[in-house]
Every structure is written in structure tokens, then in C-alpha cells.
Amino acid sequence: MARDPLPTAPTACCTPPAGSALGPHDAERTARTLKALADPTRLRLLSIIAAHDGGEACVCDLVDPVGLSQPTVSHHLKVLTEAGFVTREKRGVWAYYTLVPDAVDGLLTHLGHLLAARPSTSP
Amino acid sequence: MARDPLPTAPTACCTPPAGSALGPHDAERTARTLKALADPTRLRLLSIIAAHDGGEACVCDLVDPVGLSQPTVSHHLKVLTEAGFVTREKRGVWAYYTLVPDAVDGLLTHLGHLLAARPSTSP
Numbered sequence: 001m002a003r004d005p006l007p008t009a010p011t012a013c014c015t016p017p018a019g020s021a022l023g024p025h026d027a028e029r030t031a032r033t034l035k036a037l038a039d040p041t042r043l044r045l046l047s048i049i050a051a052h053d054g055g056e057a058c059v060c061d062l063v064d065p066v067g068l069s070q071p072t073v074s075h076h077l078k079v080l081t082e083a084g085f086v087t088r089e090k091r092g093v094w095a096y097y098t099l100v101p102d103a104v105d106g107l108l109t110h111l112g113h114l115l116a117a118r119p120s121t122s123p
Numbered sequence: 124m125a126r127d128p129l130p131t132a133p134t135a136c137c138t139p140p141a142g143s144a145l146g147p148h149d150a151e152r153t154a155r156t157l158k159a160l161a162d163p164t165r166l167r168l169l170s171i172i173a174a175h176d177g178g179e180a181c182v183c184d185l186v187d188p189v190g191l192s193q194p195t196v197s198h199h200l201k202v203l204t205e206a207g208f209v210t211r212e213k214r215g216v217w218a219y220y221t222l223v224p225d226a227v228d229g230l231l232t233h234l235g236h237l238l239a240a241r242p243s244t245s246p
Contacts, residue, residue, distance in 0.1 A: 021167065021170045021174045021188065022170035022171075024163065024167070027163035027164070027166045027167045028163045030163075031161050031163040031165075031166055034157055034161035035158075037157055037161075037234075038157035038158040038160075038161040040150035040151045040153075040154040041150070043150045043154055043157075043237070044147070044150045046237075046238055047150075048144040048145075049240075050144075050239060050240050050241060052241060053243055053244050054240065054241065055240025055243075056243075065144065085238075099240040101239070104234070104235075108234060108235055111160075111227070111231060112228075114166070114173065115169055115173050115208075115222065115227045116173060116224070117173050117177070117178025117222040118173060118175065118178060119177065120176055120177030120179075121177075
């Protein structure tokens, strides 16, 4: 059903958004970061790393708890590293992963601001 | 390279996790919720709804800003509704979507606790 374009007569349904909404570029970037997090294995790996002393864990401590092969765990850790949630440092034969608190906090703060409902102005 | 199972001799690399890590069931549930959010169109829709007065928007106000067809927008809104981020109410010919602040806050708080790095206990 076509609707007549009547610029002088707003339809009863429509009110303009009052706050600021997310632009396409920021939406793409934020969705990409969230996708890195939106996986059960990666969430478990991050929480295991976070639970270690100083938020740092050896890859040798990450394979057994998630019950997957070392290559699969390494793939997930690469995704997390590329998304900036952890940093990787090689020491001797092992790689160590450290949580980047600013990356987690930054994402959560950004989402918190973005998705805070604007208060109603009606009485 | 196979490693000998030596229960009495921990390898030099390995320290047990000190905090509590995420279990498989919670990880699946949290990842599912995050996946609903990890899409640029859905993030934009949520932010547009949040930016409207009272965190409520008519579907008629959501189609144009994201530049997609009404069926595509409806699909994304269904995903957000099923994930609990918005509620849907039909009034007359239009559906209205309202942000559920507790759903957003609950997810962000859960992630914040989960991914808070345990302080280092070494001097």
C-alpha cells in the first residue's frame, strides 16, 4: 500500500528521534568488536584469563579448561588479540595472554551510553 | 609433541586460575545474547529506539533511518525482541518498540564482572 508523501502533514504515528543515534561507521566498528566477544569459547577464554593472577594466563593453562584442541584455542585467542581484548607475549616456549581492561571497559561504557533510554518528556 | 601426565609435578609454566571463570552453560547463554547485539543494523535500531522520547519508537520511524526494507527491519527487530532488548506493542496499524533498560544493563554488568581482571598478588 503506497502512502502519499505529504510534507506538511506528519502522520499521527511519527515522532522524530530526540537523542543522538549511532552512525553507520560506528555501528560497523562496534558490531565487529562485539562479534569477537559473541562466542562461548572466547568468552570462557577471556574469563579464565581475567580470573588468573594479574589478568594474565599462559596458553598452556587455557587449552584444558575449554576442552578444545590447541590450534582451535589459538584461533580464538588470535581473534581476541586482533579485537584488542588481550595482548600476547611469547616467553620461552609459551605464549602468555593478558587482558586489556581498557578495551573491555571502553566497549561496555560505549554500549551503556548508546543504549541508555532517553527519559520520557511527557507528564 | 605429547606431554607426560605428571600429577605430582606441575610444569613451570602453569599456575591455577585464582578467580571464578565462566561455565559452559552461562557462556552459551551470554554469547547468544551478544550475537543478537553484534550486528550493525540492530545496534543502530536499538540506538534509534533509545534516542526516542521514553526509549520508545514506532516501527514507522525505524525503516527510513537505517535505509533497509520494512521486512528486513522487522526481522532485526524480531531478533532484538526475542533476545529481550526491546518489547513490542501493537497500537492501531503500527507496532511500537520499547527499550528494556534492565536487559542492556544486566548484560553490561554481567560482562563487567566476568571480564574484570584479578589484581596481581605478586609484589
